[in-house]
Amino acid sequence: MVWVLSVSLAYAQSDVPSLSGNDRAAPATGLSTYRLAAGDVITIRVLGEDDLSKEKIRLTDAGSVSYPALGEVKVLGLTTGDLERIVTSGLKGRYLVNPKVSVQIEEYRPFYINGMVDKPGGYPYQPGLTVRKAASLAGGFKERASVNKISIIRDGDASQRSQKAELNTFVMPGDIVTVDESFF
Template structure:
């Protein structure tokens, strides 16, 4: 009985993490593993370049930024099917997410590795916590892919419980008092 419940729980957990991974958009700096069943030469681990592309055997340079891992799987299957393989089975997984950045009134501003489930308060803790002059109510995020870092209209006010995404830039403003 217990083992059956444990198996159901693990299956549900696996489907949740896969669903999150399927919505995730790949971007420059992500490290992905591409595995093609029974094709060792086509299975690679590659970091997405600043151009948002990867170089893949037989297919050359492929634009992957903005695609989910599932969409990239489909793109690779489409490219390999026919001229190279009869029925390719491709799996794409994110090995390492691009970092997030935190600036302003935190003890150790800089870039840090992203982990799924990261919230603003956890990110601030990773950066050593607030400084004495930090404003806990004036925290902003600029999402990866924004066009201009000087344009304040692209900065969004966030709360401590909000979710951080890979590539996000968090800014903790200074308090007036």
């Protein structure tokens, strides 16, 4: 028997990371607040149940994954902890007595950087990434780059509004960073 779990969370304004470089990416609890979206690659493991474990699953454009015994599971906007709880509750009782599930992000979706950097384009996200580090991945700033005129369009921002950023501003997967040219 196959059944479909459908859970989706809309991005709340509080889920969009702050642009301040002093903010931390995770809350004081130490739990990840990273929200899964299309393009992420995850691994789901069930302790002692190799047939229920799935390695390196890329989320579809709809933000879902196909999972044994549960069917298509919508994970758009969920944290890894949320997904662990959903898979655990889906397997508990019907398939396993007390499943131990872990979800790991294998590859984050890319971020994009354009403008006055040596090699504009999409690059793999890395936790702790700042604008300064993103520019380094893109070959560094060009001579005419203005480090005071940097903007970010956040992936989770439905309005796609450009926001001013600084060198220590955190960059998240799917974000678009633009470095403007300095005229003086």
